[in-house]
Amino acid sequence: MGWRMTTKFEVNGKPVSVNVEPRMTLADCLRHELRLTGTHVGCEHGVCGACTVLVDGEAVRACLMLAVQAEGAKVVTVEGLSNDADLTPLQKSFRKHHALQCGFCTPGFITTAHALLTEEPDCDADRVREVLSGNICRCTGYIGIVEAVLDARAAYKK
Amino acid sequence: MKNTFIGQPMERREDLRFLRGRGEYVDDVALPGLLHAAILRSSVAHGKIKSIDTSAALKRPGVHTVITAADMPGGPPIVPMRLQPLPEFKPFEQPAIAHEKVRYVGEPIAVVLAATAAQAEDAFDAIEVEIEELPAVADWTVAQRNNSVLFDKQGTNRSMVFESRKGDADAAFASAPYVRKERLRTGRHYGLTMEPRGVMATWDAAKGMLTIYGAAKVPFFNRRILSAQIGLPVEQIEMIENDVGGGYGARGEFYPEDFLIPFAARHTGRPVKWIEDRRENLIAMNHAREEEAILEVACARDGTILAIRGEVHTDMGAYMRTNGAVGARNVSQFMAGPYRVPHVKIDSSLWMTNKTPVGTYRGPGRFEANFFLERMIDMIAEELRIDRIDMRRRNLITAKEQPYPIATVQPTNAVDEYDSGHYPETLERALQEIDWPRVSKLQGKLVDGKYHGIGVVCFIEGGAAGPKETARLEVNGDGTISLYLGTSSVGQGVETIFAQIAADALEVSIERIRHVHHGSTAYVSDGYGAYHSRSTVMGGSAVLDAANNFLAALREAGAKRLGCDANAVTLDEDKLTGGGKSVPLREFAGLTQEGVFLNKKHTYSYGSHVAHITVDPKLGRIEIIDYVVVQDVGRAINPLTVKGQMIGSLVQGLGGAVLEDLKYDENGQILTGSLADYLLPLASDFPNLRGVVLDKYPSPINPLGAKGAGEGGIIAAGGCMANAVANALSSLGVQPRQLPLSPAYIWELLQQAGRKAAE
Numbered sequence: 071m072g073w074r075m076t077t078k079f080e081v082n083g084k085p086v087s088v089n090v091e092p093r094m095t096l097a098d099c100l101r102h103e104l105r106l107t108g109t110h111v112g113c114e115h116g117v118c119g120a121c122t123v124l125v126d127g128e129a130v131r132a133c134l135m136l137a138v139q140a141e142g143a144k145v146v147t148v149e150g151l152s153n154d155a156d157l158t159p160l161q162k163s164f165r166k167h168h169a170l171q172c173g174f175c176t177p178g179f180i181t182t183a184h185a186l187l188t189e190e191p192d193c194d195a196d197r198v199r200e201v202l203s204g205n206i207c208r209c210t211g212y213i214g215i216v217e218a219v220l221d222a223r224a225a226y227k228k
Numbered sequence: 229m230k231n232t233f234i235g236q237p238m239e240r241r242e243d244l245r246f247l248r249g250r251g252e253y254v255d256d257v258a259l260p261g262l263l264h265a266a267i268l269r270s271s272v273a274h275g276k277i278k279s280i281d282t283s284a285a286l287k288r289p290g291v292h293t294v295i296t297a298a299d300m301p302g303g304p305p306i307v308p309m310r311l312q313p314l315p316e317f318k319p320f321e322q323p324a325i326a327h328e329k330v331r332y333v334g335e336p337i338a339v340v341l342a343a344t345a346a347q348a349e350d351a352f353d354a355i356e357v358e359i360e361e362l363p364a365v366a367d368w369t370v371a372q373r374n375n376s377v378l379f380d381k382q383g384t385n386r387s388m389v390f391e392s393r394k395g396d397a398d399a400a401f402a403s404a405p406y407v408r409k410e411r412l413r414t415g416r417h418y419g420l421t422m423e424p425r426g427v428m429a430t431w432d433a434a435k436g437m438l439t440i441y442g443a444a445k446v447p448f449f450n451r452r453i454l455s456a457q458i459g460l461p462v463e464q465i466e467m468i469e470n471d472v473g474g475g476y477g478a479r480g481e482f483y484p485e486d487f488l489i490p491f492a493a494r495h496t497g498r499p500v501k502w503i504e505d506r507r508e509n510l511i512a513m514n515h516a517r518e519e520e521a522i523l524e525v526a527c528a529r530d531g532t533i534l535a536i537r538g539e540v541h542t543d544m545g546a547y548m549r550t551n552g553a554v555g556a557r558n559v560s561q562f563m564a565g566p567y568r569v570p571h572v573k574i575d576s577s578l579w580m581t582n583k584t585p586v587g588t589y590r591g592p593g594r595f596e597a598n599f600f601l602e603r604m605i606d607m608i609a610e611e612l613r614i615d616r617i618d619m620r621r622r623n624l625i626t627a628k629e630q631p632y633p634i635a636t637v638q639p640t641n642a643v644d645e646y647d648s649g650h651y652p653e654t655l656e657r658a659l660q661e662i663d664w665p666r667v668s669k670l671q672g673k674l675v676d677g678k679y680h681g682i683g684v685v686c687f688i689e690g691g692a693a694g695p696k697e698t699a700r701l702e703v704n705g706d707g708t709i710s711l712y713l714g715t716s717s718v719g720q721g722v723e724t725i726f727a728q729i730a731a732d733a734l735e736v737s738i739e740r741i742r743h744v745h746h747g748s749t750a751y752v753s754d755g756y757g758a759y760h761s762r763s764t765v766m767g768g769s770a771v772l773d774a775a776n777n778f779l780a781a782l783r784e785a786g787a788k789r790l791g792c793d794a795n796a797v798t799l800d801e802d803k804l805t806g807g808g809k810s811v812p813l814r815e816f817a818g819l820t821q822e823g824v825f826l827n828k829k830h831t832y833s834y835g836s837h838v839a840h841i842t843v844d845p846k847l848g849r850i851e852i853i854d855y856v857v858v859q860d861v862g863r864a865i866n867p868l869t870v871k872g873q874m875i876g877s878l879v880q881g882l883g884g885a886v887l888e889d890l891k892y893d894e895n896g897q898i899l900t901g902s903l904a905d906y907l908l909p910l911a912s913d914f915p916n917l918r919g920v921v922l923d924k925y926p927s928p929i930n931p932l933g934a935k936g937a938g939e940g941g942i943i944a945a946g947g948c949m950a951n952a953v954a955n956a957l958s959s960l961g962v963q964p965r966q967l968p969l970s971p972a973y974i975w976e977l978l979q980q981a982g983r984k985a986a987e
């Protein structure tokens with residue numbers, strides 16, 4: 071086993087401390103060390119967006135970031151954007167617009183869309199497409215996803 | 229209460245877990261004591277293995293074992309074909325791990341097992357593999373020379389010629405007033421799933437039980453393959469289907485890893501997990517599509533198609549995989565598409581090359597056939613100076629000709645016929661949707677520096693492959709009902725669809741159908757899986773049969789408790805009533821009945837695509853202004869998911885039409901080894917797409933009337949886009965003859981046209 075480092079950060083509002091090899095990605099750390107398997111890994115080279123999480127509010131590819139780089143950060147995953155009681159307005163909108171099939175890309179789209187709508191609740195369809203073009207979905211053809219995000223804007227307006 | 233869940237656009241129950249990140253894909257399952265596998269793959273396309281030395285790798289940190297062919301007494305087992313398993317193909321099947329020779333970049337050579345996946349990969353550079361390189365066979369034109377052969381004993385690179393025949397094509401050609409001949413080709417694509425493949429296996433020596441996680445698509449069949457390979461009866465193998473991140477024909481077939489990982493688990497006595505990475509996926513998962521046709525069409529002067537004949541050549545890659553022959557077979561049988569063609573003669577050759585082997589990818593052979601014929605129809609109409617839409621109208625099969633016999637394929641003796649439908653109807657509807665009178669005026673026009681073009685094509689989609697599917701209903705302890713199926717999910721939303729069908733058949737609320745389980749081998753006695761757009765039709769029909777048996781059993785059991793005649797008993801949501809009394813359903817917990825659906829015939833849904841695009845002649849770039857797909861699916865169980873299938877498959881098809889191409893150099897080295905090189909459609913690429921689902925002509929061959937409908941968007945996308953480009957650039961005489969329609973290819977066509985004009 072190689073050299074390890076202890077790193078402390080916050081995940082979904084809870085402080086965590088992990089002892090990992092410096093080369094471990096944040097995606098692998100979330101999935102395998104912290105067992106938050108909602109964050110998916112589809113390419114490991116920063117192209118597909120399935121691993122997108124929020125780091126200090128910004129959408130970040132967890133496969134391109136090392137776990138040790140998260141020191142002191144606030145990380146939010148799809149689990150942190152969900153609750154048991156009910157789907158959130160964004161999730162409801164995805165369901166209504168059939169914005170997912172196999173569901174593998176979905177956590178990455180939810181986190182990306184959440185970051186976008188939090189910052190720009192008035193974004194238009196072109197802007198939504200532009201931002202979502204960093205995430206790949208092989209099932210839906212994107213039409214439902216874009217409609218879902220547009221339809222969820224109302225819930226993010228102050 | 230008379231239910232009508234069927235036909236309603238119902239939100240999916242699967243979504244509740246996926247949206248919260250609670251899906252459970254195979255890599256999400258963790259077991260104690262796990263060893264991680266990494267697979268060392270050949271970097272040489274073609275060569276003789278001289279030696280493999282793993283001793284240094286074994287000393288690397290964390291490494292537990294390294295497995296090679298030498299660990300398999302009697303040599304590695306081969307992976308047998310599942311579809312068209314002809315004896316002629318036997319010598320071309322793939323050993324589970326490279327043995328004596330390597331035949332493509334990506335072929336497994338050694339499996340390293342270590343405490344972490346990173347340590348297993350770290351050990352690769354300590355494995356010494358000596359390979360004597362042989363000349364690579366990089367495409368079918370090289371293959372046919374047979375200078376370098378992949379399988380020495382065979383002496384030829386051609387594994388098969390499928391012969392598709394109807395009527396007497398040669399005679400029809402001899403007397404035809406008009407013949408057009410063209411050479412056309414499609415790119416190499418693959419059914420890239422966003423979730424890479426993965427297998428996890430555990431071996432319980434005490435119970436003699438092998439458990440496989442990550443099963444998909446055809447778990448029962450794969451269990452039989454593994455049973456024969458590993459020497460365990462099927463009862464001692466359990467296949468567990470987890471959530472599956474996309475299938476598209478490629479995932480869930482039996483691959484070498486589906487033997488290697490269970491073997492490793494049994495070999496070490498430890499649970500073993502292997503998760504493919506994306507670079508691996510690009511060279512290990514089945515490729516598809518790369519086909520070239522030399523095709524002739526004979527016509528009357530009015531555009532009536534008299535006959536089709538020609539040859540198709542498929543670049544098969546290095547081995548005949550489980551379903552590898554399907555594309556080459558389909559392209560020959562479905563070359564005539566939805567058109568009335570009395571005489572057909574197609575010879576389809578399968579060429580072995582030093583590339584990743586092919587298998588099916590959504591719309592196998594149909595995507596290619598559609599591109600070939602639809603491209604030719606437009607060229608013919610132009611040359612004969614007839615309207616290309618009238619030419620299609622003239623030749624489309626009508627309702628009164630159904631069932632319509634199609635070409636028979638040898639040597640499999642595949643006799644088939646279309647089942648139902650009035651094909652011109654979807655064409656008219658698509659033209660109406662796109663507002664033909666308005667957009668037709670734009671054809672070939674240059675507006676603001678961009679040429680406008682309209683593509684119009686028609687297609688046929690096969691579905692519902694037999695022979696059988698099984699379903700089972702069971703009363704739960706809380707009075708709800710569980711449904712178990714032999715078919716699988718590859719992300720299509722089958723849980724919702726089957727719940728709709730069961731709730732309708734039992735006349736209960738949809739919530740009463742509490743769980744829908746599928747795909748794992750423990751649930752029903754037998755199952756066939758999710759391929760050939762068959763899940764809904766076959767599984768759904770089996771649910772109807774199971775519901776009948778289940779209701780009969782409930783009535784009988786209820787009659788005893790209620791002291792009345794079985795005929796007087798009804799299922800009333802959460803209780804059985806009869807003779808003025810009732811008894812709660814939960815008191816029948818454990819009562820269960822299976823049902824089956826047997827079927828030898830296929831369903832054929834059909835439709836039309838119409839696309840309005842622009843081409844920027846400076847950049848060679850295509851933009852879609854509007855795109856309409858109209859498909860008659862017989863009966864839409866859930867219009868929401870049918871439309872989802874339509875648009876999703878359309879965008880995959882557009883990827884193949886304009887972006888996707890797996891490229892190799894002449895040494896058999898892949899040039900598109902990452903997602904930065906193999907381009908997939910993104911959210912910003914194709915914003916203007918529409919789908920219209922019709923269900924006017926139910927299928928007569930199953931009780932639901934449903935037809936397979938997962939491929940309609942993809943099949944015709946290549947043909948439609950190519951015709952749209954030709955239409956846009958008609959004033960320049962540009963005729964695309966290959967896919968993808970990349971900016972570079974379009975630019976090259978424009979340069980050629982420019983040179984011709986200058987001469």
Ligand code: FES
Binds near residue numbers: 115119121131132
């Ligand atoms: S896994 Fe991180 S971008 Fe694909």
Ligand code: FES
Binds near residue numbers: 169172208422474
């Ligand atoms: S839903 Fe399957 S990849 Fe997006």
